[in-house]
Amino acid sequence: MSGQPSNATPKIRIRGLTKSFGAKRVLDGIDLDVEAGTSMVVIGGSGSGKSVLLRCILGLMVPDAGSIEIDGRNVLAQSRRQQEATRERIGMLFQNGALFDSLPVWENVAFGLLARRGKDKMTRAQALVHAGEVLKQVGLDPSVGSLAPSELSGGMQKRVGLARAIASTPEILFFDEPTTGLDPIMGAVIDGLIVDCVKRLGCTAIAITHDMASATRIGDRAAMLYQGKLVWQGPAASLLESGNPLVDQFTHGRREGPIGMELRR
Structure with missing residues (x-):
């Protein structure tokens, strides 16, 4: 992943994005470009708006103002059907895995594909085979597909979550x-698996994290959110x-600095 900006239209372009909850403005005029084929890492303290930013891009939350473009098209202006089609191009690895305990691992991996309609929908037999192939891509034996999520370690659950995220080749x-x-x-x-998957698929990635070692391993570029602003x-x-x-204090975990002075007021 080169991480070098280009003159091409960014895969994701965000302009003037704002979102408030009551009197609290969580996102305050965010401008962000993510070039195609690169990985952007967004850091910031708890409550800084990282998760809200992701939810807005995913369409799970409607911002108060601003635009979110994917391939030059403002997704906020799209119809519901168009937005659903856009979301099908996106894979998501959730913080706690978010695996369905009632489903075996292979159905978790293939969940989105089984839920599709029309010509893109897979039969259960096809999905079982495909899930096994994707599990191998994240370093798991296909036999893991028959297990329940509760039978897996935390690391294995993360791998299954990653497999589900890449199953549809987003x-x-x-x-x-x-x-x-x-x-x-x-x-x-x-982190190594994430980098490998992003490279292999040639996709564009956004990660939010508190882990500075992880941020430098998986990111081409990085941005920091503080008080709703980049x-x-x-x-x-x-x-x-x-x-x-601000960035230096956060990344080095220092008690003293501009963030600490703000907290003491």
């Missing part, structure tokens, strides 16, 4: 805190030496 992948709850070694393994954007490799006081 153009865009979203990752919500992909290494939360994992030890450092398993976190590095999951206060810094740059190469993910520069996160730990950004020169921005």
Whole structure:
């Protein structure tokens, strides 16, 4: 993943995005471009608006103002059917896996494909075979498909969640805190799988995370949200030496700094 900006239309372009809950403005005029084939990592403290940003792009939440373009088309202006078609091009790895306990692993992986209508819908037999192939792509034996999610370790559940995210060969992948709850070694393994999947599919990715090691491993570029605004954007490799006081305090976990002074008021 090169991470180098180009003159082409960004895969995702966000302009003037705002979202409030009562008197609290969670997103305050967000402008963000994500180039095709690159990975963007968004960092920020709890309540900074990272998850709200993802939900707005996914169409799970309606912003108060602004635009969200995918391939140059404003998805907020699309019909419901068009928005559903857009969402089918997106894969999502949820923070806690969000696997369905009542379904075996293979049905979790193929859930979106089984739910499709028309010519794209798979039979259960086809979905079972496809799920096994995708499980292999994330380092799991196809036999895992017959197990229940509760029989899996945390790391294996993350892998299954990743398999489900890539099962439909999406153009865009979203990752919500992909290494939360994992030890450092398993976190590095999951990050490696994410990078491999993004490269293999040639897709565009956005990840939100608190894990700085993860951010620098999976990101081409990075941005930081603070008080509803993007206060810094740059190469993910520069996160730990950004020169921005807010970013430096957050990435190094320092108690003293502009974020701490804000909290003491």
